[in-house]
Amino acid sequence: YKVSPFLDPGSLTTPDTLSIVHLSRDNIQPVYLQDTTGAVNGYAEGAVINTRFGSFPHSTLINKPWGSQIRASIVDTGSRGRKRKLEAIAADIAAEDTPDDGTGEDASSAGPTKDVKTAASGFIHILPPTPEVWTTSLPHRTQVVYTPDYSYILHRIRARPGMHIIEAGAGSGSFTHASARAVYNGYPTNGGEKKGKVWSFEFNEDRYKKMQEEIKSHLLEGLVQITHRDVYNDGFLVDGESPEADCVFLDLPAPWRALPHLSRRRPTPSQLASAGLEPLNGEESEWKSPLRSDRSVYICTFSPCIEQVTKTIDTMRRLGWMEIEMVEVAHRRINVMRERIGYNMPTERGANQSAGNVEEAVARLKEVERRFKEFNKGRPGATDANMDEDEEMLDEGDLVNGNASRVREAEGLEDTPSTKPWMVGRLIHRTEAEIKTHTSYLVFAILPQEWSEEQEAAAYETWPCGK
Ligand code: SAM
Structure with a gap:
């Protein structure tokens, strides 16, 4: 008696049981893994899943802990000449590997299978079936x-x-x-x-x-x-x-x-x-x-x-x-994430060195605002009202998005390439483009x-x- 994998999948993938191949967030395929030896559909490795991220012989997916990331293989299609050629190209690019960036984003970061290089570097995840x-x-x-x-x-x-x-x-x-x-x-x-x-x-x-x-x-x-x-x-x-x-x-x-x-x-x-x-x-x-x-x-x-x-x-x-x-x-579904926080401080840390954390960024922001107020003090027409307005305008958005010259002006910095790339942490969110609910x-x-x-x-x- 075998328990349904939907109820108790065990810890490892097994042959002849439903598994889910996760190619990307929007591309998930059910598959029954086959413990095959000998040629199947012209592949000497046995059953193979061919995807745009590479080829995955079932033998590389069986007996793996659920959730494993599986790298693409160079498959033997039975043509010796072609196999040798593939291996030669693969050897050239062997050093290159595509790490999982952990974003859950489309695995196309590994690239579509246009040649052996990407065929060897793509990956998929093998998941247990759940409702x-x-x-x-x-x-x-x-x-x-x-x-x-x-x-x-x-x-x-x-x-x-x-x-x-x-x-x-x-x-x-x-x-x-x-x-x-x-x-x-x-x-x-x-x-x-x-x-x-x-x-x-x-x-x-x-x-x-x-x-x-x-x-x-x-x-x-x-x-x-x-x-x-x-x-x-x-x-x-x-x-x-x-x-x-x-x-x-x-x-x-x-x-x-x-x-x-x-x-x-x-x-x-x-x-x-x-x-x-x-x-x-x-x-x-x-x-x-x-x-x-x-x-x-x-x-x-x-x-x-x-x-x-x-x-x-x-x-x-x-x-x-x-x-x-x-x-x-x-x-x-709303994806909320904080982008990496850091900024370039050419005078203190050397050109183009990005560094910092939230506290540093906030302290920096306050400093900019202080200098900005100082800069505007006594300027003709700088009333309290428009000072407030200016203060409102000089916010994280200014730092990140485009009011770089105002920031530099406020800071009294030169408009040189090394001072341009201000980068401050910002909270961003994205809503799902297509909401999957009927x-x-x-x-x-x-x-x-x-x-x-x-x-x-x-x-x-x-x-x-x-x-
Ligand atoms: N809840 C399902 C799911 O999650 O996949 C989808 C159900 S689908 C919207 C509605 C189903 O009801 C159709 O497959 C239709 O054939 C079935 N149906 C319609 N009238 C029915 C009836 N009188 N008796 C039984 N089934 C019926």
């Missing part, structure tokens, strides 16, 4: 739920180890993977506890089949059960059995059409009609709830339009859902536990005040 990296690397078959949304949703619907969650539709499986990790409680070696489970439903046959393959190859069978189903018409029982769900996530075009099936009692014809559904077939006694009966059930629906939200909430109210609330997650409205609600006569009687018996 987060899977979300950024999965083959998109639909819109997907992104990490900022699903982390919040799973928290709000109280998805915890051991819980059962209903999910519809499965789509590309982004939410499925995150919810599988959330409810996983050691299956199948959890000492007989009720095991966590994702009951996933998908109406589109191609997507359903693709999801089935992925669940199998990601070793998530048993933890995730996918059913090919139109949940609007056919509800959430699987082979007549109830998933006994603790929580529900609906990412469907018309969530209100699925809601009557998520009741505690068989929905009435009027409840069905208000959701645009036909009366149900079958006997009333045959009806089963897909929800857990002995506690409150938490739900989230995910809809891009406010009209969908209105209809969903209207149906929720009719069906007894409470504490209904709508949330929109506005996610924005903006949708999240509707949360709770369906309280319904007490049976027996439960009421039992509670009465144990009531501290007695009968």
Whole structure:
């Protein structure tokens, strides 16, 4: 029995298991590492990943600690002459290496593979699969739920180890993977506890089949059960059995059409009609709830339009859902960094020697301001008001950006090349150009536990005040 690498990847990369090749922040590829010997696709090394950062035989990626940086290799394509030529060129540039600058920036700093030189110096990172990296690397078959949304949703619907969650539709499986990790409680070696489970439903046959393959190859069978189903018409029982769900996530075009099936009692014809559904077939006694009966059930629906939200909430109210609330997650990643601080002090430290720290830079700034005030003192027209204005203008921005001549004037320095490059630490931030979150409205609600006569009687018996 092998545990899914999404749940426990171990410490080293292994063959035949899903790994993630991180080429750059925006280029992440899933790959199954093959322990191959002998020629594969014309490569004597066996299976090779070819990227614009170089070639990476799988053999160089196996048995490595997760997160390792792997250098490109010169691969043997089987042509001896070509190999010798490549080796000769590589020997010329062997001394040259491209260090990881640690910025997480595009590894193209190592250069695209135009020749052997860069082929030998490019690198990639090998990462374990997690729901987060899977979300950024999965083959998109639909819109997907992104990490900022699903982390919040799973928290709000109280998805915890051991819980059962209903999910519809499965789509590309982004939410499925995150919810599988959330409810996983050691299956199948959890000492007989009720095991966590994702009951996933998908109406589109191609997507359903693709999801089935992925669940199998990601070793998530048993933890995730996918059913090919139109949940609007056919509800959430699987082979007549109830998933006994603790929580529900609906990412469907018309969530209100699925809601009557998520009741505690068989929905009435009027409840069905208000959701645009036909009366149900079958006997009333045959009806089963897909929800857990002995506690409150938490739900989230995910809809891009406010009209969908209105209809969903209207149906929720009719069906007894409470504490209904709508949330929109506005996610924005901001990179904040402090640039290197230093300045050139030709008179004290020698020309073009950059040095200093924050305190030095601030002290220097104050000194500049003092000299500037002194310089302006008694100048015709230098009133208090425009002195203030001048003071405001002479700030870090002046030092960094362009008012160099004012600074030099204030300092009484000559405008010589050696005094020009003032460099002062500044705080900069950058927002992500493309915000990777599918903006949708999240509707949360709770369906309280319904007490049976027996439960009421039992509670009465144990009531501290007695009968
Ligand atoms: N949450 C998914 C993810 O994170 O990858 C994306 C879901 S996608 C936006 C919506 C999915 O709902 C589609 O794959 C669609 O086929 C499915 N769907 C639509 N109507 C359905 C229905 N009546 N029953 C089951 N699935 C349905």
